[in-house]
Amino acid sequence: MTAPVKGPAAYFPSIEKKCGRPIADWQELIRSSPLTRHMELVNWLKTEHGLGHGHANALVAHTLAEDSGK
Numbered sequence: 001m002t003a004p005v006k007g008p009a010a011y012f013p014s015i016e017k018k019c020g021r022p023i024a025d026w027q028e029l030i031r032s033s034p035l036t037r038h039m040e041l042v043n044w045l046k047t048e049h050g051l052g053h054g055h056a057n058a059l060v061a062h063t064l065a066e067d068s069g070k
Contacts, residue, residue, distance in 0.1 A: 008058035008065075015055045023059070030063045038064060 004010075012023050019026075029049070035041050038060055045056035 008062040011055055011058035012062075015051075015059065018055070019051070026059045027063045027066075030060060031067070 005012075015026070016022060026045075030041055030045075033041060033044060035044055041060045041064075042053065042056045045051045045059065046053060049056075051059070
């Protein structure tokens with residue numbers, strides 16, 4: 001039996017279903033953005049890509065944590 005996914009990644013299935021794009025695409029967008037601060041990236045995803053706050057926050061938190069090695 002596998003443990004349930006916790007943290008920001010728990011949002012990923014609903015993000016993919018609602019937005020129709022794989023998580024890897026969103027992470028590439030985040031990584032290629034000139035923005036670097038968490039809330040700047042969240043606000044950018046919300047305004048430029050139409051994501052809700054929870055989905056944008058989950059994507060940014062997970063991507064920045066991966067990139068920092070956490």
